[in-house]
Amino acid sequence: MARSSTRAPAITDVARLAGVSVPTVSRVITGSVPVSAERKERVHSAIRELGYRPNGAARALVTGRQSAIAVIASNTTRYGYATTLQGIEESARAAGFIVMITVIESDEPEAVSAAVDLALSHPVSGAVVLKFDPAGAAALRALPTDLPVVAVAGGKSDARPHAVLDDTAAAKHATEYLLGLGHSTVHYVAVPTSGRRAGRAAGWRKALEHAGVEPPPIYDAGWDPQRAYEFGRGVAERSDVTAALCGNDELAMAFIRALQECGRRVPDEISVVGFDDHPLSRYWTPPLTTVRQDFADLGRRSFELLGGALDGDGVRSSSVTPRLVLRESAGPVPSSPSR
Template sequence: MEHSPHGRPPGRPPVIADVARVAGVSVPTVSRVLTGSTPVRDKTRQLVMDAIRELGYRPNEAARALVRGRQSMIGVITSNTTRFGYATTIQGIEEAARAVGLLVAITVVDSESEADVKIAVDLMLGQPLAGVIVLDFDRQGEQALLALPETLPIAAVTSTREGRPVRRILFDDRSGGREATNYLLALGHRTVHHVAVPGTGRPSGRMEGWQEALRTAGAVVPEVIDTDWTAQSGFEAGLLLAERPGLTAVLCGNDEIAFGVMKALQTRGLSVPGDVSVVGFDDHPHASLWSPPLTTMAQDFVQLGAASLRSLLADGREPTEDPATPSLHLVVRESTAPPRI
């Protein structure tokens, strides 16, 4: 495809990213020049204005709304919109935003590539944003959080206090992993195996809680099996687990994984919970309908999303921490039982 002298495909009108490239500055710097929200050096401002004239760039309605001070939209950055925890957190954000007259714009970052993350963030910065909420559940969320400009109000829904200093709405899946593991040990299981969800470059909180509980009890810590969040990956993990001698209990990183693990164990002739007890995480709507009904750690993701919106809109921009999910609790159903003697 041919490009204009400025590297832009022919026929496409210039966008803010083109202005930034020609001026040799960042997209947030161009936004600051256009909105007047933050002082910019005269030399930098002139570079941006020269690039605007050279390209014939016209600020879109979003930029004009920012200049008028009518920010009416909350941005949400996530790597997925279909998984239970992601979708219901977004539901909580949207319901809370609607209640105060704000729209929600969702940008999906489905790659860890720095270039892909930048494209997604730049696209969102073209909207009249009152602030951005990042679902920091995985590497994509962590990368997006680092790419956002400091001039924008930001909140992160996360299980860790580590990383960039922004408003953090914390869910304590570490204590959840510990509680679920201790429950299985109290039933009489000598150890608990773990099928893990992907982390954010570090182990998930639920994995760390599982390890802590086993080490505190003096139990063997089995090798972790990693998955990709899906029931299919859980099924494949379950086939591996079925070959492990002495297997009597499994903690899964989420309920979809647990569904797959249970199915795999059953195809290998193992009963749940007769031979193997299985615990999930999140309390998916299907958990109570599974066969057998799944014991799981329940989290209120809708509450988590609503808390993130409240935190984002609170006065001031100083980093804060909000332990937003005190309702995290174990729901005992029929997938767990004492081990056979």
């Protein structure tokens, strides 16, 4: 076949020519899972025709295991994502594995398919998916079931092994803490969630409903501090809001800044609790009461689970409940409204 480009052939080219999926090509190269003789011959024929040279294949034939793992995440810059990736990479490197990170742009089918194909375009032993949001959840569902995979999340939602930071339980505790200070309700400034029944919003809602309080409308800030800032300016004009739980510390910082610019005092008039324990949260004004999440440990635990799966261990998960760190941004309900 005439080559129209000087670009080195990729595993996706082999799959397209052979008329099979990328995971099937990977299985033929690694020999990790039986493939029919007919498909195997189509793949080898395509490899010969294209001159494809799979990275790491020679080592895999000797060791029986690939030297790389794939990590799929929707973002690599936010504090929680980046620190989780750090934990994965450090543990993988210590075990002699290379980490190949693929960023998934959205949960749209085309974006999911492209990310999964790219993640599996090189021989890998297994994969870790940061299932912190809808894009991560969609990537997890799209990965082949015979590939060892571990999900990193705020809760377990399927049969795959999960490394969990139980943010549902943590958000419930943080909300109960604010209610215990005398606040009649707690407003929630939300980050995205990977599912309807999991995450910080679910814990917040459970605490309010258990206390017999009708949950107020959620303010969806996404990952954008500017939106939390704008909500804070609106809240500053209201006398009925005395407490807020923010889905992460960046949102809490922006929310507090808006309140202070409008002349509202934290926590004397409005209490604010964050989530994650960002490195700057203790240096904010006032220092932020927040839920401490050990993301580096989360990453390490996910790689340990993947290692167990590669060694043939049964499916299992690891869960840790983050703890509330008390600082100065939350206090008793005001004795009387200031506005």
